[in-house]
Amino acid sequence: MEEERLVAGRYRLVRRVGAGGFGRVWEARDEVLHIDVAVKELWLPQSLSEAELAERLTRATREARNAARLREHPNIVAVHDVVVEDDIPWIVMGLVGGKSLAEQLDEGPLPVDRVARIAADLLNALEAAHAAGVVHRDVKPANVLLAENGTALLADFGIAVHHTDTALTATGMLIGSVEYMAPERLNGIDGREESDLYSLGVTLFQAAEGTSPFRRETPTATLTAVLLAEAPPLSSTGSLATLITRLLEKDPAQRPGIAEARALLEAAREPTRELEREKPKPTKKIEEVQTPRQPVKRNNDLWVLAMCAAVIVALLGISGKLDPLVDWVFPSPSTTNKATPTATPTATRTSSATRTAATTTNPPKSTTTTTTRFNPADLNQESTDKTPLTVAALLPSSFKDAKNVHYTRNSGSVRSCVTSWMDQEVRALLTRSRCGSAASATYVDDSGKILVMVWVVPMADSTTAETAYNAASGAGSWGILCPGSGPGAEICDQNKDTSRATRSGWVRQVNRYLMKSSAYYISLTRDTGVQPWLDAAAQASVREAGPSNYSGNR
Structure with missing residues (x-):
């Protein structure tokens, strides 16, 4: 034997x-x-x-x-x-006691915390390999061993390349598992560290969802999906969605490196408590006061032709750089915050004219003389924007609303842009916007009766922010941010039903920033008499939030 x-x-x-x-x-x-x-x-x-x-x-x-x-x-x-x-x-x-990740996934997807630990271990492994000049080229569940103590180990460097290695395969021959390959490898660009990170993203997606995002019935269909298809929306990874989505960028230049990926993973461990609540139902009245949106224009014939051409090029084995095909069309708004005020059209959303002006001038609240070195147009692009991603730079310590009510910030943090406490529609919106981290804070009025939650989300550029803005006004729940103590902390207790509270919410866009607020009546009761106060608080909070809080932008 x-x-x-x-x-x-x-x-x-x-x-x-x-x-x-x-x-x-x-x-x-x-x-x-x-x-x-x-x-x-x-x-x-x-x-x-x-x-x-x-x-x-x-x-x-x-x-x-x-x-x-x-x-x-x-x-x-x-x-x-x-x-x-x-x-x-x-x-x-x-000898590693345990089983491979592929064998483990035969039993179903893994819990979020397990996927996060595997991600951390594999990032450590790839960091060491890349530092030694070795690119693995075949990161996939079958090559990840799960030890009995829970540690993940990367195995099988059989098709790895060192920077001193010479090519061993015939021109045009693909070595590795196609469904885990980065698009650039299918276009003849090989041996780069970014490709390992893409394969890691596919592996983590499969670990979290239980299915490989680009696997199809035939090899040709799988290859086409790797080149052109976007990964399905993540449903079960929660705060890991941002990391996995970024790793799956078709353009290798847009993927995070090891350090940034590790930072995104750390950001996924959110310190602020949150509870997911029911999505407010839409109201017809709010639609009457919204500024009409211009439809997104797309030449479908040219788009389809471009996809077909890219597939043909790949299948013929012709080397070339694949320009990323990104679908920036976000879901059409289907819901509107039930508590969003309807009486004052000018306060509901920034009009097109106002929003356009905001991209070329400082927000209205800033009256400080602009320095000669600051150009407001710099805020339109991530590459030129020098605003730090901190609570202090993007959120005021306090503010007053139109009713002269004073609000004080009692908690704040920088967190992953996409969280598990957002409903699926909001997660899809922000995931497609490719946002990384966001600044958030909670405010309470001096009487301790109203809790205001504010998110400031930086986008890649003002165009992306505008697209997200047009969709965000109709999106569902962003979740509940809870202060650690004091007024408002108690509404996030597990036995509290925040859907019973009178509430209001507002959205605003300034340059490449999207601001979202939610205001809650802390008593968790329905009281139409407090609606104007909640409206004023929600409006003022998004008006005061944004890059104008940073002294360098004045």
Whole structure:
């Protein structure tokens, strides 16, 4: 029996524990050191030519060499030895008790906290590999081992490349799993660190949702999906949605690096408590006072033609850079905050004329003389905007509304733009806007009767912000921000039903910033008499929020 085979006079095979497209893995016993190891037998079909056989042998040596550079890392499977017997290469590795992520996902998607831990471990592994000049090129669930203590380890550097390696495959030959490949690899751009991060995004998506985002019924359909299709909306990852969405950017220049990805992962651990509540139902009256929106124009014929051309280029194996195809068409507004005031049209939303003026001048509240070095147009682009993403720079410490009620900030933080407490419509809106982090704060009036929550969301540019603004006015619940203590903290207790509270909400856009507010009557009762006070508080809070709070923008 093959289980009794002694490889290289040293490694006795015990049982086969896995198999893949490139080899079989065995649990074995090192009879020299008397320890258990894993031994990978490189898969060599009988149909291989001499050139292909030589390539496989070279690949095995390369895997051992590249992985050996990283053998001390706790999130990378250590390679101890490589031997060749009967022209078959065998790679000796550390034995990891547990199962692969692919095997684990056969039982269904993983909880959010488990996915977050796997993400952190794999970011550590890729950081070490990239620092050593090694690009993995085949990050996928089958190559992620889950140890019994919960640690995730990256395995199988069989198609990895080091910056000193020369090309080993024939021109146009794809090595790796297509559904996990970055689009640029399908267009002939290979061996880059950004591609590993894209594959990590696909892997995390599958870990969270239980399905691979681009897998289709045929290889051609899968390739087309990788090149052109957007990943399905994330439904179960909550605050990890921003990280995964950013990793899945078609354009490698838009993907986060290791440091930024780790920062996004840390931002996902939100310190402020929140509760998700029912989405307010729409009212017809509010639609009567909204400024009519111009339809988004698109030449469908040219768009379809461009997609077809890109697919043909990829399938023919012609190298070239794939320009990212991004659908910026957001869901049409379907709901409006039930408590949003309807009596004063000019306060409901900023008109088109007012919004356009806001992109070229400071917000109305700022009367400080503009310095010669500040150009208001700089606020229209992320690349030129110098405003820090902090609570102090984007949110006032206090404000007064039109009814002369004074509000004081009692909590604030910078958090992930997309959170699990937003309903699906709002998550989809912000995810498609590619926002990363947002500043948020809560305010309470001096009498402790009204709680105001404010979000300031920076977008890539003013055009993106305007598109999001047009959709945000009809979107659903953004969730409840809870101050840690004092008035308003009690409404987020699990036994409180905030849907019973009188409330109001407003949206405003200034340059590349989207401001959203919600005001709640802390007593959680229906009282139409307080509606004008809530309206005034919600309006004033979004009017006072934004980049004009930063002294450098005056």
